[in-house]
Every structure is written in structure tokens, then in C-alpha cells.
Amino acid sequence: MSASAGPLPQTAGVPGRGRTAGQAGRGARSLGTYLPAILVFVGVIVGLELLGNLLKLQTFILPKPSAVLAALGANWSTGRFALLPSALNTLQEALLGLVIGTVVGLVVAFASARWASARGILLPLAVAANAVPIIAFAPLLNNWFGLLNPLSKALMAAVLVFFPIMANVTRGLVQVEPASLELMRSYAASEWTILRKVRIPNALPYFFTALKVATTLSLIGAIVGEYFGGSATVLGRMIVQSASALKFDVTWAAILLGAVTGIVFYLLVALAERVVIPWAAALRGDT
């Protein structure tokens, strides 16, 4: 079972990768791994296109992929639904939120890893925060920082980003194998040395897992903030406005743009993870 079980998809990982025993035969294996997914993608696109041609009615809510692409081209940078500037504005809010949430999350994580009493208070708080629909705070942030201020959206993103980063990095810093700590103790290593040589490297995979989740959360935070009012040239408003104008091809084009942004954002972090901590990927078995 263990041999044939293959990859264990993770909350934030990229599953569906084959466990390659050695370096040889990697190319062939990965093609076999990705082929079914690629076929599904092509199949869905072709199917939607054919469906759109057969049933004219369907195109209203579910336009043909070609129509969505056409709408994307037509509304790329100008007009009432200028999609590119909207996406860039939303991305900017999300990025700002990601940076703020990550930095604050890291600072708090290091503090709570250092002081057990802080940990005793902060980790239950993080669990509680997980149970609270934080997005309900979006209108409040809009009121605090100004409806038109991108910061009000960025901070919604930051709040969503903060908790997974803080909780995961704290775990990574604290959940070090006891034997590793004993080894460092036998070297009479200082707390600072242990932090640098053991705890931080140990926390890096935890950090990247959280960061991958955080990329998505930052976009969600930004778009939710946009729903509760603000600048019109943002993806969230584009989606709502085009839908209420019954221009669903534009709506889908905007969603597509948001999806691509989200996936690219995620993949960039996944790539960074590969570069920074190659050993972690090897350990998981997705070489």
C-alpha cells in the first residue's frame, strides 16, 4: 500500500505528482502524471464550446470559452470594464495585504515561539479566529481606513493572511524533534544558535505551506473588501457590475483573470519553495 499509495495531497500542496524512485525516467513519469489532467482540461474547453454551439440558451450564463476570450480581449485595458487595470489594482491590494499579514504573522510567531506564555494565549486565539468568519470585518475596515483607500482592502487581506502564517510558523519553530534540541544542548549551543541552525530551517516548510494558502487568502480578502464598496476599477466590482449589466461573457473573463492571477500567484510561491527548500519537496516524494 505504502508503495502504491503515491503522493498524499496536502491542503496546500500540488497533488497528483508521482513518487519517483530515482532520477531516471522522470520525464516519462511526469508526462503520465499530467496527461489525464491535461486531457480533462482540453475536454472541458471543447465540451463547453460544442455545448455553446448546440444550445444557444446555455451561452447566456455559461458563455462559450471563445466568447469569454473575445470578451477578455475586447475589455483588456479600455472601456467601462477595463479588466487589466482592475486586476492590477486588486493584485496590488492583495500583495500589500500579503506582505503586511506575513510580516506581522512572522513577528508574532517568533515572539510566541520564544515565550511559552505568549504561545498559550496566541495559539488558542488563532484557533478561535479560524472559527470566526473574519470576512465579516470587511465593512468595518472600509469604514476605518476609507472606502476608496486600497489599504482598507489590503488590511482585510492582511488579517486573513496573518493567522495561518502565525500559527504555522509558530508550530514549525516549536515542533522541533526533542533529540535535535538535545544534540544542540550537548554542544552547549546558545538559544540564538538553536534558533538559527535548527528552529528556522525546521519552520521553513511550515512557512511555505502557509504562504501558499496565504496567496489565495490575500486575493479573497482583497475581493471581499471590494464587494463592500470602494474604487470601481477592481476585479470585485467588475464582476458585480458586469453581472448586473447581464454581460456574463465579461463576468467570466474577469473571473478567468482572477483565477489566473490566483494560480500564478500560488505557483510563484510554490516555485520559490522549490528553490529555497529543495530538501522538503524531496522528502515529500515529489521530486
Add this chain to the structure above:
Amino acid sequence: MTAPNSAAAGPVVRVAGVDKTFSRGGRVVTKALEAIDLDVVRGEFISLIGPSGCGKSTLLRIVGDLTSPSAGTVTVNGKPAERARRDRDYGMVFQAPVLFDWRTVEDNVKLPLEILGWNAARRTARAREMLDLVELGEFVKHHPYQLSGGMQQRVAIARALAFEPAILLMDEPFGALDEMTRERMNDEVLRIWEQTGTTVIFVTHSIPEAVYLSSRVVVMSARPGRITKIVDVDLPRPRSEDTRESRRYFELVTEVREALRSGGADLDDAGTMAGTGSIDRAMAEGAVG
């Protein structure tokens, strides 16, 4: 470093009247060690053997100042154990290799040298030298997870010896290995010990292993952990396959086994008790945490 078996030198480690009790909520739960006295001579290879729960791992950890005794003293080179730890007198090898996945094999060996503040060139030279010693010179750039269990343990030994500690403390280092690998590792450890002249304290479950390796075997009994007998191993060195087949070897194995029996131990067939070491450790951790 002095040559091995130079028994004339004074004790490197002196354990005097050590007790260790584990308590929970102010109540003594286990008496792990009672009235332990032990002198370890410079360059000696000494084994601690006993049934699970006899506190042999705890004793080793007390010597290494990873936990403190409830009573009694440990003196290392004439100083308290804590001072010895701060002076980096100990090289530790645990049952698990405890290698860091994010470091290459070479960088793992360099870790203690970094902490000791050696410069980069010297670190590299020493790490290479130590890895050659454990015959892993080809694997310097590998990561630990690319090596077998036996190879990982050899890296751990190379790391423990890299900064020439006065004493090598080994806590069931080969307990997780299969019998064949274990015997090979035993020869390896003896070869290294003979080359470096380090003092070794070695905890094991395996009677053959203890006899084969040691100059003395300390037999312990359980609850409370006590030293019941110290067996002098007068087998000639260097030891080899022939040693394992010699008459004297069997006599000594029998002597240790009988000492264990009379100590009330119901030791299973030696070397098959892979899981039991964790009990010692669990108890020890209960005391620390």
C-alpha cells in the same frame, strides 16, 4: 590523545552516589537510578547494559548533562558535568541519527564546528577527514534522506567525533539497525575508537555487542536501576570475526547474561528489542519536560 587502554591514567568520568527519581505532582513515581558509582578511565570503551527501564540511558544522559541527577555528583576531567558540556567535552550519538535534512552530509558534520567557531577552511577539511574515516567520502554532497540507516548513523558518529570531544556518549546507536549492519558498524566503531583513542560510554541492549566492543561491561538491574556487576572483558585487540567465535567470548557473553538474570532481568534475546529503548527515553523526557 592517549592511546587506548592506558589504564594508568586517572578517571575521565567519575559518577558518585547518583540517584535519579521521576516525580509527578510532587510524588515520586519511579526510582530510575539508585546509588550509582562508576569510574571510567581515559581511553576506555565501557558499555552499560540492562533490561529496559533500568535507567542506563538516563545514566548516560546524566553523564552528558542532558538531565541532572536527583542526588550525587558527576565529575568529568575533574569538573562538574555541566561545565564539561559547556567546554564541549561530549560527543553524543543517539539511537536515531538526528541529522538535519536541510543540510548535506558534509554540512551536518560541520554543524558542531560552526558552533565552536572554526573557520570555513578548517571546517571543510575536518568534515572531509571525518567522513573519510567513516568511509562516506563519496557522499559529502548527499542529503541524509538519500542514505541508508546505517550510513546515516555513520554520519552521526563522524559528527560526534569531528571536534575531538574527550568522551563519546552513545545511546543505543545501532538499536534500529539489522543484525548484519549492526555487526559491521561494531567493527567500524572499534576501528575509529582505536584510531582516535576517545573514551566511549556505550548504552546497548545487546549482550554480544557489549562484549565484543567493550573493555568493561557494566550490568544494571531494573527498578531501581543499580549496577549489579562490572565484567572485565579481557579479549585481545584488535577484535574481529575470530573474536566472535572464540571460547572466551562465549564465556563472557554467558557471564554477562547470568549477571543480568541474577539481577532479576528478563532480557529477551539480545538485539531484538528495538522498541524498548524508547521507554527509557520517554521516562527521561518526562523528567525534562
Add this chain to the structure above:
Amino acid sequence: MATATATRGGLAAAAPERATGGRRRRVLSAVLVFVAVLVVWEGLKFLGGTPWRAPLAEPGSPILWNPPFRWAFVNDLNLPHVWNIGLTFLQPWQRGADRNVAQFLFDAALFTWREAALGFVVGATVGLVLATIFVHSRLLERAFVPYVVASQTIPIIALAPMITYAFGGNIASVVVIATYLTFFPVTIAMIRGLRSLDPRALELTRSYAASRWQVYRKLRLPASLPYLFTALKIAATASVVGAIIGEGPGGIANGLGRVIITYNQYYITEPEKLWAAIIASGILGVVFYLIVRAVEVAALRGRPGAAEG
């Protein structure tokens, strides 16, 4: 090695949680945090807030305390007094109404919870079915799991208006959104959970010539329960988020999502009401979480050890 790999891979978030620390201590620290927040909150207002007046007093009423500083972020608009937020629950929910805010929010929360719970059940079922399929078919797993993951890198919230139009702006659309947010954590966790079985147990059943269904029913499913509940706790909150978000564009008038939007429009005059609605959302999320947690405790009693859940 498998477990070590999993934890080192930083996947602790998805693994079943372990209870740490005593229950009493956790409750105590939660209360402590709560009190600390209130103290800091009112302390800041004491130093730099709007001049203090009697609770729920009209603007013209006498000033009881004049703070030495004026900080915008702690004025009565941005950070109302906690007692005013508390008392607003007893106010009429709108001018002239005979029901108070608490009753109104309770009804709204119940309404939203029904949507969320429906989405939660549908989403969990979908997740369970998908995971079961993926665990048994390598081909389908490879074909579809990348899209299950990709679906979550898309800001789902962006889909909400579209789903609303597709499903006619009624409760069904809200349930669909809640479902969408729920199925993912369950799918991913159950793929892991259904495979978490000890390989030796699987080999044993092979020697009994047990059928796939028997293996699934007797071994895989019980073994996956801790994973399932970890996912369900995440899904409980996610379904509430989905319901609240879905109500906005859906124009559902009876739920918390709509109440938040409405009270947001009156923020300038009555900021306390938006706070009350947000607090109600928080309580709804926590209560749903605790319900799932209680079921988990009951279902997993006696573990670890026994395979039968």
C-alpha cells in the same frame, strides 16, 4: 518515516489535532485575552477617544470624561464603547420596530446557519464521495485532483455573483456557494485519511480476501475519521463564510450577510449595530465549530487504539 515526512513537510495544519494543555487553562487564557482586549480598547478610548457620555446618550448630553488626546482611530465612530455595543443588542433593530437587535440577529443567524448547514452537509458529502473515488482510482485522481486544488487558488468569492445569477438569486445559490467552500477541505483531508491506514492492516485484509467495500467500510473509513473531523471543523466556518458572502449578491433579505450590508449603510449614525452584526457572525461561526467539535469528541471517544469509531 511516513509521519516524520508529513510533519517535516509542514503539513501539520491538515493532520488531526492533538489536545495540548488543560481545558481549564485554555478557557482561562481565552477569558484573559477577552478581558485584556476590553481593557486596551477602553483604555485607548480613555486616553484619546471622543468625550465620554452616558451609555447610548444623545450627542447633547453632559460630558462625563474628556480624554486628554484626540486619536481618530479610537473615536466613537471607529471604536464604539463596548457597553454601547452591548446595549445596542437591546435596542429596536430599526426605528419603531418592536423586536430588538438581539432577537433580530438571532433570527438572521439562524437563517444563515440553515443555509450554511445545508451547504455543509452537501459539501461534506461531495467531498467524501470525491475522496473515495480518488483513493480508488489513480487515473481519476490524476485527472481531477489538480482542478480540485486549482479551484481553491481561485478567489471563490469572485464566483459568488455568477452563481447567484445561475441559480436565480434564491437560497439555492447561497447553499451552492457554501457547498463550494466546504467540499475542498473535506476532499483533500479524506484523500489523506482514507490512505492513512496502516499498510499492515491492509495486507491482513488481503489475506482474508476482503472485498474493496469491506476494506473501505471496516478499515479505511474508521481510520480516516480524525482527518474527517479536522476538515469538518474548517468546513463549518467556511460554510458560514460562504453563506454570508452569498447572501449579498443573492439579495437574500433574512440572513446575516444582508444585515451586515444594511447596518454598514447606517454606520455613520449607528456604528454599534454593525459591530453587533459582526459579533453575531463570529458567534455563529464559533457555535457551528463547537457543534462539530462536540460530535468529534463523541465519535472519537476511546481513540487512539480501537479502529471502530
